[in-house]
Amino acid sequence: MSKQLDYSYEPSRQDLKLEIRKDKPFNAEPTPPDLVKAYITPLEHFFCRSHGPLPKLDDHHVISIQGIGLETAQQFTVEQLKQQFKKKTIVMAMQCAGNRRDGLHKVKDTKGVIWGPGAIGNGSYAGCRLKDVLGSIGINCQLPDIGSLHVAFESVEQCEEDRCYGSSIPLSKALDEFGDVLLAYEMNDAPLTQDHGAPIRVVVPGYIGARSVKFLKSIIIQNQESSSYFQQRDYKILPSHIETEQQAAEYWCKVPSIGEFNVQSYVCDPADGQVESNCRQARVSGYALSGGGRGIQRVDVSGDDGKTWKEAILYQPKTDSTTTNMWGWCLWTVEINVKRNTRIVSRAVDTSGNIQQEYPVWNYRGVMNNSWRTIDRRDKNNAVL
């Protein structure tokens, strides 16, 4: 099963202040308190999610575009993209679909890297709009049956599961005037680093991180989703009765792939909402966000296991007057009373009125966990593990 994968081009990671969840491929996340220290997450605290060894590429790297609406494949070097298209900057939350998987893994074993609440970061990404690049070669909203077309992305990144990392989004998202899908070459005002997909990656705001393909190699306009493992047999919310790889094998095709993520919040400081047993008051802070550009309208925080709630103070600047979407996360803080031995919890409401559910609803891949309660895993003697 194991392919020969060459890890000799990995970058130095000595400056990263991250907890390593997996070494090869490299997967790591910050501690919860580090995560909410700044509105724009610095690279040292920005989670890394790789699917294989990282390639080392430069600005001569070529991206090809082909498929429906194009007679011949078109090619751009990274250098050309930088020169020929206007640069746009967006602040957006990059969140792995597996963020907070640990909460579901406590209910029952899940398949995947056991992320805590740190598989998320709020970055400032800059690059050219995919819409502009596609428009320059004649791909626009006039294409027939546009609602059934997709844009597939392929990466240079090799991996165990497939010949390369790949994914897709609906073409309508890519061409949406307010969709802000970028071919990004900068992050936090500096050139993209290798851990984040240098020299160029897709960023799809409002969508799970899996669609923001790093080390972009090719773009294909096609009449179905990407056939990649990561679009078809991963990153889907299987129903709770699907519990094994064998059952999943027959079920993947019945469940839609995840695009936009759900409403989410978490108590990061004190870490995981856990205070000393003699603590009666706490200043609490955390993050909240929702998918598809939906903003956060309220975060309720409880120190008495959900009996009473207090509204937190939100910090979510609107950074761009050309969009109505809220791609960035919201940081929040509140001072509350805490009942003895009680985990502090938060519950966010987005602008559509979606609210976090109370109990985790387990799924095999452990994706999109957004429950406000954490159910501790216990041993045979009912002790918390």
Added chain:
Amino acid sequence: MSKQLDYSYEPSRQDLKLEIRKDKPFNAEPTPPDLVKAYITPLEHFFCRSHGPLPKLDDHHVISIQGIGLETAQQFTVEQLKQQFKKKTIVMAMQCAGNRRDGLHKVKDTKGVIWGPGAIGNGSYAGCRLKDVLGSIGINCQLPDIGSLHVAFESVEQCEEDRCYGSSIPLSKALDEFGDVLLAYEMNDAPLTQDHGAPIRVVVPGYIGARSVKFLKSIIIQNQESSSYFQQRDYKILPSHIETEQQAAEYWCKVPSIGEFNVQSYVCDPADGQVESNCRQARVSGYALSGGGRGIQRVDVSGDDGKTWKEAILYQPKTDSTTTNMWGWCLWTVEINVKRNTRIVSRAVDTSGNIQQEYPVWNYRGVMNNSWRTIDRRDKNNAVL
């Protein structure tokens, strides 16, 4: 406080099979079982939500468009709109933000018409795209600061609360190529009836019904939301600690107006999930939907108070290849075992992974209730009221 409102132009309603919630203005909804008899809700079973007496207008009625980007006001008669712009048909769920208010009203008194689960219908609407009409007079995505602009709609409909009914949506929604905002003059393949806004109304798919302004009189491009009562002091989710009109008065401006609605489902047959106490098995059906074009990926149904869940079979045809959005609702059905004296409940998951919460989270206006549990209101002796 009461204005002189003239109710002499109300239509005959003898063919409607609806339960009247309020006579003047006319507010009525179907029984839950009637609601899910057909994918496209016939007019006799389609809820009516009025804010005042209905005007009687014809195709000579004039709609004016003015504001930012326009030097002078532009005017179109309904007749001209029909002749000059291409007709588009969309199937969409029209849902009042107060749908299922009764569930919150059982927790504590709410302000508003006490709707059951029938303040919703799935209609086929046809008309011209607002985007096309605006485009014809030079309003398009090139306007500066487009992210901060809004389209306000005013109605001929008079009402107690304000000089006329009014509302607004972000201009970006109106201009979205895939937004499908229509100036509709047909519903279910026939001219719009008076109860549904004849001769012309706005329909804003994926948004609460309040934004789909009936009897459209004027369209104004402006740099803030509508100042209407219905945009500013209604149709907002106030936090639970706001319990009186006085508290609300100071709080309205702190809370965003609702646009897209949240994930929702309901057991309609048997009505409200209630079966005879000797019933051990039931064939159950209901509806499910989510806002903003998000589809429904799963509906779980429980006959044992949420201990176990069974996946329902979904019916949600995709009706239009020019959009990736799911504006229509989803009907579902399932056969399940029922525990004695237990209300059957349903819980939907949308394509973004949002799921209905367990318990109602009360808000003063009783809007956007989507909990899967119903908490019965009880008297002093703890008997269900």
